[in-house]
Amino acid sequence: MKSIYKKISEIEKSNESAALCTIINTTGSTPRKTGTKMIVYDDGSIFGTVGGGSLEKKVINNAIEIIKNKTPRILKYALTQKEGMGCGGSNEIFIEPITGTSKLIIFGAGHIGKTLAKFARQVNFSVTLVDDRQDIFDDFDTSGFQIIQKNYNIAFDEIKFDNNTYIASIMREHSFDRDVVAYCAKQDYAFLGMIGSKAKIATSKKIFLSEKILTEEQMSNINWPMGIDIKCNTPEEIAVSILAKLIDVRSKLN
Structure with a gap:
């Protein structure tokens, strides 16, 4: 026993x-x-x-x-x-x-991504940061995080997606975010979100539909713009908005 x-x-x-x-x-x-x-x-x-x-x-x-x-x-x-x-x-x-610790995969380790990673670990998420830039983690204490310093297309193969996986796409270019979301929307996950203004999100939706990358049903499960609907400007404020949404989804699922 x-x-x-x-x-x-x-x-x-x-x-x-x-x-x-x-x-x-x-x-x-x-x-x-x-x-x-x-x-x-x-x-x-x-x-x-x-x-x-x-x-x-x-x-x-x-x-x-x-x-x-x-x-x-x-x-x-x-x-x-x-x-x-x-x-x-x-x-x-x-x-x-x-059920183990919820996994948060953050694509993009810029200011918002790093801040979200720090906050999320404090509320019991197991955090993975994905970014291929050589110097991106030089000023960041990576202890306690899983780091995948590779292109996101390669990183996909190293991630086990399941219904306890939370995904936040905060890439440096919006086209990269679209690539991440297009792939992840077809995997198992608990949460999938993409950062961006309402105008950029609208453009992404049109591209996904016109090029038949995602269906309406697949897109309906994506949280975009990602986070709760509050006025925020700084990386810390945006990270709090995203984290609040993650916590809300996790509490409802559990």
């Missing part, structure tokens, strides 16, 4: 996507007792077992769905001959997503 809890701690620290499956009730003959636990990862791999066979396959499939929608459920499974389980009993299994 200790190894299961150690595994859960590792998952929370590494921000992996997984679910904990616990047998909470049994009737009749069953291969595992109440309290038995199994971890299911988003790729279908497991740690532990709730009995094997067709039962376990069903639990794994249900757990993968629960990882995606973040909604815990109690499910009942009959262990019948028809299902290839001759025990004849039944299990009730509580399946709950294991």
Whole structure:
């Protein structure tokens, strides 16, 4: 049992996507007792077992769905001959997503990006900064942050996108922001936002639609202009506006 809890701690620290499956009730003959636990990862791999066979396959499939929608459920499974389980009993299994620290990926490490990174870490976001400029981090204490000092097109391959990923595009050129958003809008994420004036955002929307880069539905999930609607001018004020939106989304999802 200790190894299961150690595994859960590792998952929370590494921000992996997984679910904990616990047998909470049994009737009749069953291969595992109440309290038995199994971890299911988003790729279908497991740690532990709730009995094997067709039962376990069903639990794994249900757990993968629960990882995606973040909604815990109690499910009942009959262990019948028809299902290839001759025990004849039944299990009730509580399946709950294991949620680690929310990941914030900031594309662009300018004044706003760096300020947002500092603020976000203080409210329990795991922060990654992406920027390919050689000297961009010279005046920035990178300890406690993940740094990807590469072009964003290359950085995409190093990022694991999932439904606990928050993405803020604050690039030095608006065309770069469009590239980032065009890619990220097709990935799994909890939040995707792009900085810019209302005029620049309107231009981006027209480009995405006219060139068939994104659909109306994909664009409807993007927060742009990014942040809460307050009057702000300085990097600190803009970062606070963005962070407030991130916190709001996270609290609603959790």
